Amino acid sequence: MSRSSSLGRWVPAIAIPALIVTGALVVPLxxxxxxxxxxxxxxxxxxxxxxxxxxxxxxxxxxxxxxxLPDLSALGSVAGGAGGSGSSGSGGTGLSSVIxxxxxxxxARVFLDGGNARVQVxxxxxxxxVIRTADSAWFYSSGxxxxxxVALPAHDGTGDTARTAPDGTWTPQxxxxxxxxxxxxxxxxTVGEDTTVAGRSAYTLVxxxxxxATLIASVTIAIDSETGLPLSVAVDAGAxxxxxxxxxxxxxxxxxxAALFDFTPPAGTTVTEQAxxxxxxxxxxKDGSQKDGSQKDGATRNGAEASGKSAASAAEQPTVIGTGWxxxxxxxxxxxxxxxxxxxxxxxxxxxxDGGRVFSTxxxxxxxxxxxxxxxxxxxxxxxxxxxAGR
Amino acid sequence: xxxxxxxxxxxxxxxxxxxxxxxxxxxxxxxxxxxxVPVLIAIAVRISSSPRPGRGPAFLDQVSQNGxxxxxxxxxxxxxxxxxxxxxxxxxxxxxxxxxxxxxxxLLIAPAGRVRLLWVKYVAAAVFCVAATLTVVIAGLLIxxxxxxxxxxxxxxxxxxxxxxxxxxxxxxxxxxxxxLLGLSAIGLFFSTLTDVPVGAxxxxxxxxxxxxILGALPQxxxxxxxxxxxxxxxxxxxxxxxxxxxxxxxxxxxxxxYILVFGALxxxxxxxxxxxx
Amino acid sequence: xxxxADAELAIETRELTKRFGSQTAVNSVDLAVPLGxxxxxxxxxxxxKTTSIRMMLGLIxxxxxxxxxxxxxxxxxxxxxxPRVGALVExxxxxxxxxxxxxxxxxxxxxxxxxxxxxxxxxxxxxxxVGLAHAAGKKxxxxxxxxxxxxxxxxTFLMPRELLVLDEPTNGxxxxxxxxxxxxxxxxxxxxxxxxVSSHLLAEIEQMCTHAAVMSAGRxxxxxxxxxxxxxxxxxxxxxxxxxxxxxxxxxxxxxxPEAYVADAAHLVTAPLTGDRRPAAxxxxxxxxxxxxxxxxxxxxxxxxxxxxxxxxxxGFEIVQ
Numbered sequence: 001m002s003r004s005s006s007l008g009r010w011v012p013a014i015a016i017p018a019l020i021v022t023g024a025l026v027v028p029l030x031x032x033x034x035x036x037x038x039x040x041x042x043x044x045x046x047x048x049x050x051x052x053x054x055x056x057x058x059x060x061x062x063x064x065x066x067x068x069l070p071d072l073s074a075l076g077s078v079a080g081g082a083g084g085s086g087s088s089g090s091g092g093t094g095l096s097s098v099i100x101x102x103x104x105x106x107x108a109r110v111f112l113d114g115g116n117a118r119v120q121v122x123x124x125x126x127x128x129x130v131i132r133t134a135d136s137a138w139f140y141s142s143g144x145x146x147x148x149x150v151a152l153p154a155h156d157g158t159g160d161t162a163r164t165a166p167d168g169t170w171t172p173q174x175x176x177x178x179x180x181x182x183x184x185x186x187x188x189x190t191v192g193e194d195t196t197v198a199g200r201s202a203y204t205l206v207x208x209x210x211x212x213a214t215l216i217a218s219v220t221i222a223i224d225s226e227t228g229l230p231l232s233v234a235v236d237a238g239a240x241x242x243x244x245x246x247x248x249x250x251x252x253x254x255x256x257x258a259a260l261f262d263f264t265p266p267a268g269t270t271v272t273e274q275a276x277x278x279x280x281x282x283x284x285x286k287d288g289s290q291k292d293g294s295q296k297d298g299a300t301r302n303g304a305e306a307s308g309k310s311a312a313s314a315a316e317q318p319t320v321i322g323t324g325w326x327x328x329x330x331x332x333x334x335x336x337x338x339x340x341x342x343x344x345x346x347x348x349x350x351x352x353x354d355g356g357r358v359f360s361t362x363x364x365x366x367x368x369x370x371x372x373x374x375x376x377x378x379x380x381x382x383x384x385x386x387x388x389a390g391r
Numbered sequence: 392x393x394x395x396x397x398x399x400x401x402x403x404x405x406x407x408x409x410x411x412x413x414x415x416x417x418x419x420x421x422x423x424x425x426x427x428v429p430v431l432i433a434i435a436v437r438i439s440s441s442p443r444p445g446r447g448p449a450f451l452d453q454v455s456q457n458g459x460x461x462x463x464x465x466x467x468x469x470x471x472x473x474x475x476x477x478x479x480x481x482x483x484x485x486x487x488x489x490x491x492x493x494x495x496x497x498l499l500i501a502p503a504g505r506v507r508l509l510w511v512k513y514v515a516a517a518v519f520c521v522a523a524t525l526t527v528v529i530a531g532l533l534i535x536x537x538x539x540x541x542x543x544x545x546x547x548x549x550x551x552x553x554x555x556x557x558x559x560x561x562x563x564x565x566x567x568x569x570x571x572l573l574g575l576s577a578i579g580l581f582f583s584t585l586t587d588v589p590v591g592a593x594x595x596x597x598x599x600x601x602x603x604x605i606l607g608a609l610p611q612x613x614x615x616x617x618x619x620x621x622x623x624x625x626x627x628x629x630x631x632x633x634x635x636x637x638x639x640x641x642x643x644x645x646x647x648x649x650y651i652l653v654f655g656a657l658x659x660x661x662x663x664x665x666x667x668x669x
Numbered sequence: 670x671x672x673x674a675d676a677e678l679a680i681e682t683r684e685l686t687k688r689f690g691s692q693t694a695v696n697s698v699d700l701a702v703p704l705g706x707x708x709x710x711x712x713x714x715x716x717x718k719t720t721s722i723r724m725m726l727g728l729i730x731x732x733x734x735x736x737x738x739x740x741x742x743x744x745x746x747x748x749x750x751x752p753r754v755g756a757l758v759e760x761x762x763x764x765x766x767x768x769x770x771x772x773x774x775x776x777x778x779x780x781x782x783x784x785x786x787x788x789x790x791x792x793x794x795x796x797x798x799v800g801l802a803h804a805a806g807k808k809x810x811x812x813x814x815x816x817x818x819x820x821x822x823x824x825t826f827l828m829p830r831e832l833l834v835l836d837e838p839t840n841g842x843x844x845x846x847x848x849x850x851x852x853x854x855x856x857x858x859x860x861x862x863x864x865x866v867s868s869h870l871l872a873e874i875e876q877m878c879t880h881a882a883v884m885s886a887g888r889x890x891x892x893x894x895x896x897x898x899x900x901x902x903x904x905x906x907x908x909x910x911x912x913x914x915x916x917x918x919x920x921x922x923x924x925x926x927p928e929a930y931v932a933d934a935a936h937l938v939t940a941p942l943t944g945d946r947r948p949a950a951x952x953x954x955x956x957x958x959x960x961x962x963x964x965x966x967x968x969x970x971x972x973x974x975x976x977x978x979x980x981x982x983x984x985g986f987e988i989v990q
Contacts (some may be wrong), residue, residue, distance in 0.1 A: 493762025
């Protein structure tokens with residue numbers, strides 16, 4: 001009698017952990033369970049996505065990178081020079097920011113309202129903010145308590161810039177637009193199974209490169225069934241988990257608190273005033289980007305903007321080899337930022353190959369030749385070496 | 392007399408249990424040690440030149456500008472070791488401590504009831520978590536007021552709020568940290584039902600808190616991190632964003648609730664079937 | 670609550686057994702403690718007394734068998750049993766950093782039936798009853814063993830109890846304290862409380878109890894009223910006489926089996942008096958005198974509880990396993 005009753009008392013002790021483990025395994029499955037939406041052709045879905053107009057939203061974006069890079073968070077803070085106690089709290093700009101984004105995962109909150117935008121990269125015990133309004137842009141880093149202010153001409157506040165995360169955080173919109181613009185003969189576009197992102201039912205668009213020369217296996221974009229807003233983008237490079245994934249984990253459509261866009265740097269902050277390029281420089285930059293803008297690497301462009309440097313105004317322009325997914329960008333030696341080549345990280349990040357060093361990830365490779373040129377693309381290293389030696 | 396005894400939550404017992412907890416010199420010694428953390432930080436900052444941003448514990452560079460940040464810095468320093476240490480002592484002592492001095496049999500004969508005693512002991516340990524966290528926060532705020540100027544509080548997002556707006560946030564931080572320690576308390580309670588040697592239960596609890604944090608620092612164990620009870624321990628800084636990010640508060644509460652249920656159930660199973668031989 | 674048929678028993682165990690691993694601490698014990706009795710629970714150290722008491726109070730689960738206390742099943746209905754039972758188990762134990770009255774108040778607050786309003790008055794009364802009123806505000810770590818023992822007794826007096834279970838209540842007490850405990854037990858019994866006292870000291874049980882049970886090596890070897898226990902023993906006739914041979918012959922004719930001893934100057938003849946061979950004393954004396962035996966002394970020696978105890982549990986210090 002006592003034997004059975006003492007066993008009975010263990011029932012909750014066994015049942016509750018079992019229930020919790022089951023729940024933890026089942027609930028995520030249900031959350032991503034497909035919702036039943038009306039069928040769409042790829043073209044309908046593309047048009048729907050292209051017509052998306054969500055001027056105001058607040059949301060949280062999770063970005064995970066699984067690019068096959070070593071963990072560089074410790075190095076990142078060395079390069080930034082001023083990482084807080086948190087490993088990813090680096091407030092550095094340029095190369096270290098790019099490395100920071102390329103490794104590990106990040107969470108950012110995004111607030112949009114017309115021409116106003118605010119992005120908060122939520123670091124460990126720190127935060128990096130970008131606040132963009134019609135007439136100015138602020139960059140603030142709590143880790144080293146610095147702020148950069150850029151005064152903008154009043155007429156420049158268009159929706160397009162607002163939707164580009166100036167900090168280099170890739171919002172779903174930025175990535176989706178890049179890939180949608182490439183949906184041409186080089187890509188087979190299909191509609192995948194319906195899904196749920198941030199609690200919203202969504203269509204998925206699957207872009208599969210026809211060109212086998214590229215590293216990218218497919219790109220999956222979730223499109224909100226209600227608004228057409230891209231909710232997540234996943235870049236698959238053939239591994240089990242996506243090489244790069246950006247997704248809303250929480251999303252509210254509607255105007256956020258207007259006070260969020262009213263930024264005054266706190267007392268004790270080192271404020272740097274950054275001058276905007278002159279109109280002539282802007283025009284020159286615009287001409288350049290009209291030629292090859294669509295193929296230009298998003299990360300590089302955004303990184304340059306984040307650093308607030310007008311690096312691209314050099315006389316030498318990058319050239320493009322090939323088309324579509326297997327495009328290789330070639331940067332002449334004179335246009336390569338010196339920081340990139342002198343960085344102490346270079347030896348750690350790159351492997352030596354015949355004719356230079358290679359920075360290799362799951363989705364893209366970068367070749368730095370011994371004579372200082374840079375070749376980059378979503379192609380195997382051999383293709384880059386061939387391009388470098390090809391002429 | 393023959394009627395079944397009324398079902399009570401044991402509030403009277405809980406009352407005396409909390410009194411007993413705070414009648415112990417050991418409890419006060421631990422709270423004093425916790426209060427010393429922000430006080431020592433504040434004094435160190437006061438007598439040294441102001442630290443360079445980015446050096447030392449997070450928020451340390453803010454302290455000299457705003458004394459209120461002593462409380463936050465104190466928590467950042469106390470969370471990895473000092474708070475788990477004191478919570479481990481109290482939670483590990485809950486049942487094993489009574490067993491070791493023989494009181495357990497008299498409490499059960501009294502009759503406290505095994506479920507009620509377990510519940511009361513856990514709540515008392517949770518009360519200590521509140522007291523421990525508030526001790527760090529209040530000691531930090533007080534020493535900050537004394538040694539440094541106090542003014543508008545700069546949030547992580549760069550926005551500035553008034554002291555009046557900041558006080559509820561500090562209380563929310565205290566709540567966050569308290570919730571963070573509840574899972575560890577449940578683990579300590581379970582360990583405490585396994586042994587009649589309180590020091591063993593305390594040590595096991597504290598070691599587990601350290602191990603959990605070490606595992607949490609290993610990037611190779613990414614998949615495990617969301618399951619570690621220490622995962623959100625430093626996430627209280629989300630309260631210092633503008634607007635407040637409650638997401639990690641909710642995730643943390645859910646995680647700690649899971650630990651309370653699992654280890655509470657294990658403690659229940661163990662304690663109800665245990666032969667009290669002490 | 671239906672009153673069970675055997676409500677006259679305060680404690681009743683049926684084939685109560687507890688095994689720790691391969692060792693059997695309590696082996697199929699059938700105990701019956703009548704209501705209103707002062708019941709002595711005798712046995713050498715390690716005979717399973719405390720283990721039995723812990724099972725009665727629900728502290729440890731029986732391996733098999735059942736316990737009924739005051740008509741209710743234990744451990745199923747412990748919540749209904751324990752408030753009616755006061756107990757002192759294996760010595761007193763208190764939080765050393767609390768005062769005597771704080772310790773009692775704490776234990777009292779654990780009883781869901783105890784009223785918060787009357788708590789301090791009841792604590793003071795209980796302390797007064799065991800003579801600890803002067804030490805109520807002292808921390809327990811400053812108490813002597815005897816004081817702790819009294820405090821443990823005071824704990825059982827916090828509420829009116831129907832049954833008191835006292836495990837070795839006089840341990841650590843001086844002779845005066847021992848006498849006080851005896852008087853307390855008697856006064857409680859007079860009030861109608863059933864008292865279940867365990868002890869390894871026979872004298873203590875003989876002085877306090879109406880009933881007793883004897884444990885040895887985990888088994889219950891005897892139980893009943895003290896008179897019943899004594900009567901099971903063997904009475905003897907003892908006489909001293911210079912005429913040893915004649916005396917033996919006379920006793921033999923009465924159906925007895927006499928033995929003769931010569932010690933010092935006295936010559937002793939004894940014979941066991943068992944049930945079917947028990948002539949009345951006057952018969953034996955008349956026969957002896959008629960045969961011309963010179964009788965210096967003549968005694969019918971009733972068996973003592975001690976003989977019985979020793980016979981049941983063995984002599985000396987060795988603990989029967």
